[in-house]
Amino acid sequence: MLGFTVAFSGNGYRILRVGNSEVPLTIEEGEASSLTNRAYPIFFTKDLDIVYKKLRDHGVKAGEIQKDGVNTFFDFYDLDHNKLQVCFWE
Structure with missing residues (x-):
């Protein structure tokens, strides 16, 4: 996917x-658990909206796009419910 x-x-x-x-x-x-899943990979992209749409179109579970003042990002999850993240900053 x-x-x-x-x-x-x-x-x-x-x-x-x-x-x-x-x-x-x-x-x-x-086994995945909240104790072993505290660290997660963060992928950088210059096209956050395109990546978000592509993942959602492929049925990947993804949270809403968020902004923290520096970064724009969203979390998504693999089939084992492990958290991953995609971000963009200038």
Whole structure:
């Protein structure tokens, strides 16, 4: 749904490629809880509205777009209910 490609899969985890970037995203299998899900990845984009619409159009659970005075951002959740975030700032 998010457009990542799998670079490696095995031993209870997957390494995903994010676009054409050299930066990997590693997802591990296991129990999710509020104690283990305090840290979450934040993705930067220059086109927040486009990314928001694309995720929602693909059925991804996403919160409302928010502004904190510096950043514009929204939270979204993977199929295991892990929180991720997309942000934009100038």
